[in-house]
Amino acid sequence: MSNPLETARHPETLKRVVIEPLTRVEGHGKVTLLVDEDQRIRQARLHIVEFRGFEKFIQGRPYWELPVLVQRLCGICPVSHHLAAAKATDQLIGVDELTPTADKIRRLMHYGQTLQSHALHFFHLSSPDLLFGFDDEVAHRNIVGVIQDHPEIAKQGVLLRKYGQEVIRVTSGKRVHGTGAIPGGVNKALSEEERDYLSKDIDQMVEWGEGAVQLMKRIFLTNPDYHYRFGSVDANTLGLIRPDGAFELYHGGLRARDPDGEPIFDQIDYRDYEQVIREQVKSWSYMKFPFIADIGPEFGWYRQLRPLRHPARRAGASGLRGSGRGPAATGGARHALGAPDRAPLLRRGDPRAAARPGPARD
């Protein structure tokens, strides 16, 4: 990390300000600030406060348990961890190509998660700030306020999220923490009944998703100069891409670009990630600090373009523009408009803005 505010020289002389819990994130985090007598921030840290330990306690367990075990890392994005472990165990048993059905079911499961997570992020967490502005009363600037003042928008958010959860349930058996993906494939296909159940509402979901993009665009254009600058941090970006370079969420190569969009590496087999990515740990957070190996820990940190929004996760690989319809639409639009992919948390000039987020946590 290259942030000069990471460690103050004389912390014993500074006043400590703690922001906890963090809102507008899917997960838990804490920010601590050390402030001098002139109210200037001398140290700012984002702490991920949960210790997980999965790397250790999966040791000695049957390999086929891993997709089910590691998904417990998260209740919002279990499918990502479920699929990551399933892909690892695919390799373990020598499966390098799934059946078309298994591939589609896994992808559908993932898209369901992406949809529900984006709906949660955009409607439940961010829309109060976007619709009411940052100066709105705290007691009102939340999802309950949105339900009162904009019931139709709130309803769409709730039902989009529900739809995503239903996609996960149908493909994995449960809305959260199912067992759909197993080493080498999946344990169930969609019945015709389940297919029809999901097809029934899909047009409405797409319409609402596109409506959310338009809403975001309208809000953004009310003050484009401000929004273009808001929360903008130059960073390397890392993302998953298809063979043709298009944005990908489930299976593909790794691409990294520098802040100017110049390639750092491209189409790296994700199984060789350890050749291009290294990890740091810090004493004050359970979050890992990955960085691009060739650039080093100080300047090699990056944003990830990912389906989800954890604390401190700031997406932004370059392949997303014009991703159009589908589950990625809200995140895609945000990026396409040049907006911060995380909804506004802090104003420019707000002293908390110095609490520069680190790279993505998993």
Next chain:
Amino acid sequence: MKVSLSSRGSFRFDGKEIPFTPGQTIMDAVLAAGEYIPHLCHNPEFAPHGSCRVCVVGVGGRQVSACTAPAAEGMVVDSSSEEIQGTRRAILQMLFVEGNHICPACEKSGACQLQAVAYYTGMLAPHFTHFFPRREVDASHPDFIIDFNRCILCELCVRASRDWDGKRVFGISGRGLASHLVIDSPTGRLGDSSFAATDKAAHVCPVGAILPKHRGYEVPIGERLYDREPISLVGDVAAHEEA
């Protein structure tokens, strides 16, 4: 046909009349009548063991294990009062904290008798402090694994291997809290024993301790044995294909 009292009788079971023949236990008669008493160490194919105590019922102000207590003419058996269900819950809670029973990740979830009986008795939480014992998984056998974390010492595999397979692959060693399942092989590992996938002992485990390889999570959530029907209707997992 006239039935003499000496060859046939009946008793009251939660208000229902249950017929029995001499020599039958309360459990035998109740199961034969299509009713249910929760149990873990009992399996009708093997001699009653009476060790898990989950089948406790009230008879004449005393608590007895239904799998070992003989049925008697005119007895009144309580299997559903809160007192009896509470006793069962406490036994189950102790079983849960003694081992490492992590249902959310266990491939036996949904087809596990311990889990199903816990649901039957209305157990919602373990209540007691977890022991969190450290036990290894034995994956040395090509077809089966043993996860000792989930063993409840019911001795069904011990009985099946000894009485059915004629092998004595399994035994219980130690006393009290130190009791544990052991395997008769030079290394103590399953892979070095005479255990085979076709053994009866491979198909009687009521929990996720003895599990076939290559089939983990094969049955989707929602389609597993106790997802479909409660244990009081479908009975032991060993009597079904998912054993």
